Amino acid sequence: MSDAPHGRIPFDASMTTISVDAMGGDYGPEAVVGGCAISASRNSDIAFLLHGDESVLKALVARESALADRVHIIHSPGVVSMEDKPAQIMRRGRDTSMWSAVTALRDGQAQAAVSCGNTGALMAVSMLRLRKLPGVHRPAIACLWPSHGPYGYNTMLDVGADVRADEESLLHYALMGSAYFRNAFGAVHPRVGLLNVGTEEHKGRAEIKEAARLIADAAEVGRYEFVGFVEGNDIPSAHVDVIVTDGFTGNVALKTGEGTAKLMGDVLRTELERSLFSKLGGLFAMRPLKRMKKRLDPRLANGGVFLGLNGTVVKSHGSADATGVSSAIKLAFTLAQSGFQDRMAERISAVSDALQERLLKATDDAGTGPLAAPRSTSDGTDQA
Amino acid sequence: MSDAPHGRIPFDASMTTISVDAMGGDYGPEAVVGGCAISASRNSDIAFLLHGDESVLKALVARESALADRVHIIHSPGVVSMEDKPAQIMRRGRDTSMWSAVTALRDGQAQAAVSCGNTGALMAVSMLRLRKLPGVHRPAIACLWPSHGPYGYNTMLDVGADVRADEESLLHYALMGSAYFRNAFGAVHPRVGLLNVGTEEHKGRAEIKEAARLIADAAEVGRYEFVGFVEGNDIPSAHVDVIVTDGFTGNVALKTGEGTAKLMGDVLRTELERSLFSKLGGLFAMRPLKRMKKRLDPRLANGGVFLGLNGTVVKSHGSADATGVSSAIKLAFTLAQSGFQDRMAERISAVSDALQERLLKATDDAGTGPLAAPRSTSDGTDQA
Structure with missing residues (x-):
């Protein structure tokens, strides 16, 4: 679970990797990591890149046995809030978990991305990074x-x-x-x-x-x-x-x-x-x-x-709990495989x-x- | 309940008269006359001009004691169907119950009109007649x-x-x-x-x-x-x-x-x-x-x-039953009085x-x- 530069894929080629913005939802990273755990326990072909505050995410991932060796954390401390305007994020959002999650998809480290964050900002970042x-x-x-x-x-x-x-x-x-x-x-x-x-x-x-x-x-x-x-x-x-x-x-x-x-x-x-x-x-x-x-x-x-866009981005509802996040991840997985x-x-x-x-x-x-x-x-x- | 020329108001001035197109709804004149009867039984200040086929309406009205002396029928044999286009009705719709109902409102015989008929045709006729x-x-x-x-x-x-x-x-x-x-x-x-x-x-x-x-x-x-x-x-x-x-x-x-x-x-x-x-x-x-x-x-x-428009027209739902029609009539009455x-x-x-x-x-x-x-x-x- 150490930090790796963008460009390297830490998982076996048989795995489908989903790039997950862990920070944007109303229920915080707990719900997102919980959703990853539900998906991982049901699907042995799935792996995750988790974007967000590394210390927070490490602690949450450690609690979920289903996520052992299935998660790679990419540290990105900035958080896009629901109030942030898309233009602000496009100018000053490079350190955010949302930006990082979309960038990993663009760089081929993952086959689809999921975020619970601000829809307008996510679309703006996705347009800019994925084209x-x-x-x-x-x-x-x-x-x-x-x-x-x-x-x-x-x-x-x-x-x-x-x-x-x-x-x-x-x-x-x-x-x-x-x-x-x-x-x-x-x-x-x-x-x-x-x-x-x-x-x-x-x-x-x-x-x-x-x-x-x-x-x-x-x-x-x-x-x-x-x-x-x-x-x-x-x-x-x-x-x-x-x-x-x-x-x-x-x-x-x-x-x-x-x-x-x-x-x-x-x-x-x-x-x-x-x-x-x-x-x-x-x-x-x-x-x-x-x-x-x-x-x-x-x-x-x-x-x-x-x-x-040149890449599959799934916007999960801001108020999604772990079940909801898991459902968005399942959809991203299905589309990534197709x-x-x-x-x-x-x-x-x-x-x-x-x-x-x-x-x-x-x-x-x-x-x-x-x-x-x-x-x-x-x-x-x-x-x- | 005999036919009278447009322009004469057959009711006492203390009554609020609603001009009702009796023919347009999915459930036919039975539902419309039934709705009038419900309203009449609850409200002693309401009277109706009923537009449609006179022989049909006479028989229906005779069955409703609440409507005795509260209804005046204006014979208008044509019916606007749900399939009729507004332009057709504007050209050839002068004998219809819808046209007659709106015209009575324009001529001051009633204080509001109600129809269950085709919305587009009713709007076209209302625009043409009421301006x-x-x-x-x-x-x-x-x-x-x-x-x-x-x-x-x-x-x-x-x-x-x-x-x-x-x-x-x-x-x-x-x-x-x-x-x-x-x-x-x-x-x-x-x-x-x-x-x-x-x-x-x-x-x-x-x-x-x-x-x-x-x-x-x-x-x-x-x-x-x-x-x-x-x-x-x-x-x-x-x-x-x-x-x-x-x-x-x-x-x-x-x-x-x-x-x-x-x-x-x-x-x-x-x-x-x-x-x-x-x-x-x-x-x-x-x-x-x-x-x-x-x-x-x-x-x-x-x-x-x-x-x-220069006049209050209430469009009742095409699939309204007597309860629904009565509710539309109540709304027309309230607005007419205001x-x-x-x-x-x-x-x-x-x-x-x-x-x-x-x-x-x-x-x-x-x-x-x-x-x-x-x-x-x-x-x-x-x-x-």
């Missing part, structure tokens, strides 16, 4: 949403990387979101829906109607099925796997879902505590209520994934090239035929 | 949202009249929403929040930052308190009464809330039916669960109000004038002082 994938204008944040769907979760993106998205960005989100969903859940042909205020073709904003055409055209290249427009009440539905929207709308929808679930939980609790008879009912219904909570528990769907980044980059680049060509030819040819499928992704042999 | 209030660019639809707040509900607008809103429209929504909330709930100084992706000043889109300045400046004229930016999870919170946003975001948020509540309800039901023990728990917890349902029941918060339309119009006009003046003077004076308060609304004696 965008070729062809991507703006990265996106994808969240998981408890759903009626076959995998128990749908994904929605963007939920906050950018407050605007033009039609080409929405197309990229469809490509990135379907690649992510396919690799996180083993869903061969994810169903992509575009969030709108109605499912009729004439509804919505101009860029959304244009995006619908682009996303439909790129379905073959992207290896998804486009189900057309979906509405807010479809987000948890079984009819769609990947919900595409701009980061403003997606962020509001995500937080609205959280707020509604919390209101319902609060009201249910109040009602169950109102009388002795109600309390008795609550006692009898405790197991089903617990199962409901587990099914809808945001900790178990923990992990916003940054898509469109190697989906390269194929996703290939598809985005192919679709972007086709789109540029079409725009150049637009005066001669106003047609909207399918975008050309690159040979490397149309042979049907890869899963990513 | 916008002076100074209002675009009307808005305000919904009620079950909340932790002192009145059990918050309001949000716009939830779908327009997919875009510039800063001046957002300002108008703040003025209209606070006037509505004050008069619907008797809240003297409603707290207005502007929906954004974060509560920090630097976050969000440019028009939202500008709108925040305008809404803050107009707080005195509008007789509201501006609490600044709020996020999706604040929509049901006790910190805000009126949530201002554009119609795209508002519509997505509203439907996301519905979808989340439905998912939770579905999961809870499945869990309670899973085993005999669970079923027993469900049985014991039935009363608290019913109370929760009642507290969060969308039927009891039924009624999207169209704001910014006479808030005139004062709202005065405030919007005053704020718009001040804004125009400021824009004209912008080159000389880049200041952002408070917008001028018109004499008639600053004396503190009116409640509207």
Whole structure:
């Protein structure tokens, strides 16, 4: 557990290494190290680079037998707070655990990174250190949403990387979101829906109607099925796997879902505590209520994934406990093993090239035929 | 109950008359007439103009003793379906119950209108027949949202009249929403929040930052308190009464809330039916669960109000049953009695004038002082 210079990988090549920012969450490094321990006890192929205050982390790691020989600590004393502005961290954040965690990923010491820290700062540091994938204008944040769907979760993106998205960005989100969903859940042909205020073709904003055409055209290249427009009440539905929207709308929808679930939980609790008879009912219904909570528990769907960068970064919820952190680590591990980044980059680049060509030819040819499928992704042999 | 020409009011002047489109809802005129009967039995000051197929309505009304001498039927055989496009109805909808219901309001035969029909068509017909209030660019639809707040509900607008809103429209929504909330709930100084992706000043889109300045400046004229930016999870919170946003975001948020509540309800039901023990728990917890349902029941918060028109139109949910329709009628009655339309119009006009003046003077004076308060609304004696 001694400090090593960036560039050396301290683990066996058979291990998948996750670079973990141990300092940013609301519950401090205890919850993060606890999450690593849960993951390590369940998965013998995982190892960790832990970034943060070395003396603190050493003591915490020593308490967890599951972490013996599975952790390498990289000392980085600075902490990014929830109040820090992204610009501040980009200028003065080089000594922070967040910066160090992303840098280790960039340097190839780890295959994915996890942080519970400030989302804006993490995105800024990730953009600066990892750079965008070729062809991507703006990265996106994808969240998981408890759903009626076959995998128990749908994904929605963007939920906050950018407050605007033009039609080409929405197309990229469809490509990135379907690649992510396919690799996180083993869903061969994810169903992509575009969030709108109605499912009729004439509804919505101009860029959304244009995006619908682009996303439909790129379905073959992207290896998804486009189900057309979906509405807010479809987000948890079984009819769609990947919900595409701009980061403003997606962020509001995500937080609205959280707020509604919390209101319902609060009201249910109040009602169950109102009388002795109600309390008795609550006692009898405790197991089903617990199962409901587990099914809808945001900790178990923990992990916003940054898509469109040269590297997989998972943003764990700031208020995640050890269970939540472990869930984010599991997601990072699954994605790191899938190697989906390269194929996703290939598809985005192919679709972007086709789109540029079409725009150049637009005066001669106003047609909207399918975008050309690159040979490397149309042979049907890869899963990513 | 004979047919009368538009223009004559068949009821005593002490009655508040609601013009009701009886044909548009999913459950047909039975639910609508049933809703009128519930309201009539609870409120002796209410009377109805019922628009729809006369023979059908006559038979339904005859079954409800509470409606004796409280209903006047206006024969209008055409029905607006959920599939009809607004433009179709504006061209060929003159014989419909919706058109007739709005026209009766315009002609002063009623003090408010209620319809369960197609929202887009109802907005189009209302715009055409009632016209916008002076100074209002675009009307808005305000919904009620079950909340932790002192009145059990918050309001949000716009939830779908327009997919875009510039800063001046957002300002108008703040003025209209606070006037509505004050008069619907008797809240003297409603707290207005502007929906954004974060509560920090630097976050969000440019028009939202500008709108925040305008809404803050107009707080005195509008007789509201501006609490600044709020996020999706604040929509049901006790910190805000009126949530201002554009119609795209508002519509997505509203439907996301519905979808989340439905998912939770579905999961809870499945869990309670899973085993005999669970079923027993469900049985014991039935009363608290019913109370929760009642507290969060969308039927009891039924009624999207169209704001910014020369007349109060309440859009009841298409799937409202008699209880839901009665709730929309109660809201229409409360607003009709308050006479808030005139004062709202005065405030919007005053704020718009001040804004125009400021824009004209912008080159000389880049200041952002408070917008001028018109004499008639600053004396503190009116409640509207």
